[in-house]
Amino acid sequence: MTLLWALRFLAAMAAGIIVLVVGFLIVESIPALRSVGLLRFINDPGWHPAAGALHGEFNLGPMLVGTLAAAGGAVLLATPLGLGSALFSRFYAPATAGRWYRRLVEVLAGIPSVVYGFWGLVVLAPLIGQWQPPGQSLLTGTLILTLMILPTVALLSEASLRSVPASYLRGTAALGLSRWASIHGVVLPAARGGILTSILLATGRALGETMALLMVTGNVVQVPRSMFDPVRMLTSNIALELGYAMDNHRSALFVSGLILMALIAALVAMAEWISDERLHA
Amino acid sequence: MAHFAIVAALAGLAGCSGQRDAPAVQGELSGRLVISGSSTVAPLVAEIGKHFEKLHPRVRVDVQSGGSSRGIADVRRGTADIGMASRALKQEESDLVAHTIAADGITMIVHRSNPVAALDDAQVVSIYTGAAGNWSAVGGKDAPITVVSKAEGRSTLELFLSHFKLAANEVRPGIVIGDNLQGILTVAGDPNAIAYVSIGTARFEASSGRAIKLLPMNGVAPTVASVRDGSFPLSRPLNLLTHGPVAPLQQAFIDYARSVAMRPVVEALYFVPIAP
Numbered sequence: 007m008t009l010l011w012a013l014r015f016l017a018a019m020a021a022g023i024i025v026l027v028v029g030f031l032i033v034e035s036i037p038a039l040r041s042v043g044l045l046r047f048i049n050d051p052g053w054h055p056a057a058g059a060l061h062g063e064f065n066l067g068p069m070l071v072g073t074l075a076a077a078g079g080a081v082l083l084a085t086p087l088g089l090g091s092a093l094f095s096r097f098y099a100p101a102t103a104g105r106w107y108r109r110l111v112e113v114l115a116g117i118p119s120v121v122y123g124f125w126g127l128v129v130l131a132p133l134i135g136q137w138q139p140p141g142q143s144l145l146t147g148t149l150i151l152t153l154m155i156l157p158t159v160a161l162l163s164e165a166s167l168r169s170v171p172a173s174y175l176r177g178t179a180a181l182g183l184s185r186w187a188s189i190h191g192v193v194l195p196a197a198r199g200g201i202l203t204s205i206l207l208a209t210g211r212a213l214g215e216t217m218a219l220l221m222v223t224g225n226v227v228q229v230p231r232s233m234f235d236p237v238r239m240l241t242s243n244i245a246l247e248l249g250y251a252m253d254n255h256r257s258a259l260f261v262s263g264l265i266l267m268a269l270i271a272a273l274v275a276m277a278e279w280i281s282d283e284r285l286h287a
Numbered sequence: 288m289a290h291f292a293i294v295a296a297l298a299g300l301a302g303c304s305g306q307r308d309a310p311a312v313q314g315e316l317s318g319r320l321v322i323s324g325s326s327t328v329a330p331l332v333a334e335i336g337k338h339f340e341k342l343h344p345r346v347r348v349d350v351q352s353g354g355s356s357r358g359i360a361d362v363r364r365g366t367a368d369i370g371m372a373s374r375a376l377k378q379e380e381s382d383l384v385a386h387t388i389a390a391d392g393i394t395m396i397v398h399r400s401n402p403v404a405a406l407d408d409a410q411v412v413s414i415y416t417g418a419a420g421n422w423s424a425v426g427g428k429d430a431p432i433t434v435v436s437k438a439e440g441r442s443t444l445e446l447f448l449s450h451f452k453l454a455a456n457e458v459r460p461g462i463v464i465g466d467n468l469q470g471i472l473t474v475a476g477d478p479n480a481i482a483y484v485s486i487g488t489a490r491f492e493a494s495s496g497r498a499i500k501l502l503p504m505n506g507v508a509p510t511v512a513s514v515r516d517g518s519f520p521l522s523r524p525l526n527l528l529t530h531g532p533v534a535p536l537q538q539a540f541i542d543y544a545r546s547v548a549m550r551p552v553v554e555a556l557y558f559v560p561i562a563p
Binding site for chain 1: 326354357431439455456477
């Protein structure tokens with residue numbers, strides 16, 4: 007009974023914190039939403055908020071595009087790689103190699119994002135810059151992001167592959183199926199839910215990543231016309247300017263935060279929908 | 288931005304070696320001193336704070352970095368005892384008192400391999416407005432220019448814009464950076480980049496082997512001497528700010544920061560000490 011109440015209390019607290027965070031974002035956003043207006047956040051010619059509500063420009067659209075493009079690209083790249091890595095270490099790797107390989111992926115997961123960013127800034131960006139200047143670009147950001155979310159997909163997918171009952175595998179072996187046929191026909195469908203969850207979690211991390219991207223994407227506010235154009239993420243926008251922003255500029259940055267929250271909420275809703283409609287249909 | 292803090296700390300360590308005897312302050316000072324504002328001034332004040340704490344063991348100096356506008360807002364609101372600003376006060380800020388502790392300049396930097404040796408104001412303007420998209424237009428090799436500019440709200444950007452009489456939306460940047468070190472690393476990694484950064488940080492990084500080159504401005508070399516004698520066109524004071532009556536602890540810290548004892552600390556960070 008006490009346990010039940012303790013759990014209820016903890017759940018209420020977790021929910022309460024989310025409500026508080028969203029409420030805080032809304033309260034801080036209101037001055038900008040009121041004096042600038044929602045429409046200008048998508049219609050203004052650019053992003054120059056320091057000049058104030060009247061003369062400033064407040065378009066967040068290009069940053070929304072930047073965030074979606076980098077996160078989307080990274081998920082597209084990391085999903086096959088991560089799934090491949092999970093299948094390799096679960097079914098194809100020799101036991102010892104598989105164990106060491108898994109450790110390696112775990113280390114990859116633990117590297118702080120600022121280290122990826124630093125490496126991207128001093129190694130990857132100049133490398134890409136030699137080929138397609140300036141080097142700090144959507145592509146660089148997407149590649150760094152791919153590296154960062156790859157371990158999430160790999161480790162969580164592998165966990166869900168491991169949770170497929172051994173009896174299924176014995177069944178496929180008894181039927182004389184090849185390794186690939188049993189993976190393709192039995193294991194992957196059985197682990198589908200967990201794999202999808204891993205992709206969604208990785209997407210969430212990709213949308214929210216800040217520091218590494220701030221250092222490698224060039225941070226120019228524009229809709230990219232190619233992979234080699236610099237872009238700015240909604241998250242980097244907050245990190246770059248919050249410490250230096252006043253009044254409506256500051257409030258406009260909270261609007262960026264609100265948009266990010268909305269993106270994540272949409273992602274969670276999509277996850278719910280997928281697991282309800284597709285998995286148990 | 289952890290590693291930037293590390294570099295700042297290393298720069299600070301270099302400052303320790305030149306320590307001298309500090310002036311004696313009467314009476315026992317104690318309490319906590321919150322100082323917030325400009326990220327250019329913060330490493331210097333943090334270093335001064337360490338020396339001040341050694342001198343007055345019962346005083347804690349808490350330095351928070353976050354931009355000149357933040358420093359002004361915090362000292363007005365009273366959330367900070369002293370503000371830091373890397374620029375002179377504006378007319379509408381006359382309720383504050385500025386105490387200059389050092390001076391710094393803003394210099395154009397390019398990659399060390401860039402053959403361009405100097406740019407005049409008109410050329411810098413044409414580069415930053417995108418009119419000259421190629422180094423060949425300003426006497427360099429045939430390569431597209433990577434224009435590096437600072438993010439909105441930074442006082443370096445404000446100073447740069449007002450010196451070259453540009454509006455924020457006239458600048459066509461290829462890369463937007465946050466602090467000076469990010470700009471220096473970007474230029475060091477891109478042979479075709481140009482940026483404007485604090486002379487202090489640029490000289491420190493160039494002297495530790497970073498592949499950058501500081502360009503003279505209107506023929507004046509970006510050195511400590513030219514900033515000190517005022518001949519360097521783009522220079523700025525590094526200020527401590529107070530609002531209203533000044534408590535003894537605040538006054539003691541400001542006096543200490545402006546004292547001769549802090550000269551080596553200021554110079555170790557490649558800033559220019561105030562006269563004499």
